[in-house]
Amino acid sequence: PAGVIGSFVKLEPVADILAKGTTKSAVRTREGIQVDCRVVEKKSFGAALLYFTGSKNFNIRLRQMAIKKGLKINEYGVFKGEKLVAGKSEEEIFRLLGMQYVEPELREDSGEIEAALGGSLPRLIAPSDIKGDLHAHSQWSDGQNSIEEMAEAAMRKGYSYLAITDHSQGLVVANGLNEQALKKKKRQIDKLNARIKKFRILFATEVDIRSDGSLDYPDRVLAQFDLVVAAIHSGFKQPRHQLTHRLLSACRSPYVHIIAHPTGRLFCVRDAYDADMEALFKEAAETNTALEVNAYPNRMDLNDAHCRRAGEMGVRLAIGTDAHDIEHLDGMSLGVSICRRGWLEKKNVLNALDTDTLLRTIKRKKV
Numbered sequence: 001p002a003g004v005i006g007s008f009v010k011l012e013p014v015a016d017i018l019a020k021g022t023t024k025s026a027v028r029t030r031e032g033i034q035v036d037c038r039v040v041e042k043k044s045f046g047a048a049l050l051y052f053t054g055s056k057n058f059n060i061r062l063r064q065m066a067i068k069k070g071l072k073i074n075e076y077g078v079f080k081g082e083k084l085v086a087g088k089s090e091e092e093i094f095r096l097l098g099m100q101y102v103e104p105e106l107r108e109d110s111g112e113i114e115a116a117l118g119g120s121l122p123r124l125i126a127p128s129d130i131k132g133d134l135h136a137h138s139q140w141s142d143g144q145n146s147i148e149e150m151a152e153a154a155m156r157k158g159y160s161y162l163a164i165t166d167h168s169q170g171l172v173v174a175n176g177l178n179e180q181a182l183k184k185k186k187r188q189i190d191k192l193n194a195r196i197k198k199f200r201i202l203f204a205t206e207v208d209i210r211s212d213g214s215l216d217y218p219d220r221v222l223a224q225f226d227l228v229v230a231a232i233h234s235g236f237k238q239p240r241h242q243l244t245h246r247l248l249s250a251c252r253s254p255y256v257h258i259i260a261h262p263t264g265r266l267f268c269v270r271d272a273y274d275a276d277m278e279a280l281f282k283e284a285a286e287t288n289t290a291l292e293v294n295a296y297p298n299r300m301d302l303n304d305a306h307c308r309r310a311g312e313m314g315v316r317l318a319i320g321t322d323a324h325d326i327e328h329l330d331g332m333s334l335g336v337s338i339c340r341r342g343w344l345e346k347k348n349v350l351n352a353l354d355t356d357t358l359l360r361t362i363k364r365k366k367v
Helices: 002-009 042-053 056-068 090-096 112-117 147-156 179-195 240-252 277-287 304-312 326-341 355-363
Strands: 014-020 024-029 034-038 072-074 077-080 083-086 132-136 161-167 200-208 227-231 290-294 317-320
Touching: 002 014, 002 024, 002 034, 042 072, 042 077, 042 083, 042 090, 056 072, 056 112, 083 090, 132 147, 132 200, 132 227, 132 290, 132 317, 132 326, 147 161, 147 179, 147 326, 161 179, 161 227, 179 200, 240 277, 277 290, 277 304, 290 304, 290 326, 304 317, 304 326, 317 326
Parallel strands: 132 161, 161 200, 200 227, 290 317
Antiparallel strands: 014 024, 024 034, 072 077, 077 083
């Protein structure tokens, strides 16, 4: 234990040592984040892991359940009297309590305990389920890499497809594409797709939802895309009814497949705009429009609570990294984590579909 603690406090990101003992230590990183290290015996490892990953309310509920069975549970294990009866693994503790294993992301006392007792927990989406990224930009608009470079990076991740969703013409600040540029971009994508095997670059757009709810391209242009992602990029302080109208109008377009970053929040810049999310979920379900879980770190939009509600209402979610360079594609894991916290399964996520099924699914939206 002393060696572990000694190595921990000497890690490169550590700025300050807040506490240092034989079995526990606390440090603050240069970013101001406190990180704790606990060293426990092997026989207590599962109990400690369970205790420190569960919320306060979740741990209280487990203690109450243990008491009803004549047991005591804490970070050192499950005890009957003074005898340790479980603690080496989380799984054995859940079995002892008569529950399914509860994934760490769900340990909030928000219905997961009842589901675990009834054997009805969801099988959460996993990173390995993701077949592609449905929101990425290239040098054609405000991205830093070429389409080919973005595609090669996506292939290295084992993806089957990548949607290049460069901005539409009205978003001048992001070098939005006019119709002439779109034709050139499509020719480039067609050439790349003809050359690249077992991978599909989707000719796509992130079309702006204007202040009146109309879209930044006419229908005859939107009809040419493999995939259309629509998003609000201005007018964030409009009245609630107007913002809601814009989102619902986009859902009702036969050419819009995904609403991107639906609440518009941007950490350290602005809060979510005041739109009726319940109305959006209802409209998205009725129109077969997916809602995005934008995995860009300063967005994370939708959040986990929204994901859960949308999933309950039959809305399909699409995880997009909003990548503006090849490194941003790494953000997919953050999007998956948000979906897991939102109780979502593989069946709830659009880009868990293979290429052919994805294309068939989004074509159903068109009329």
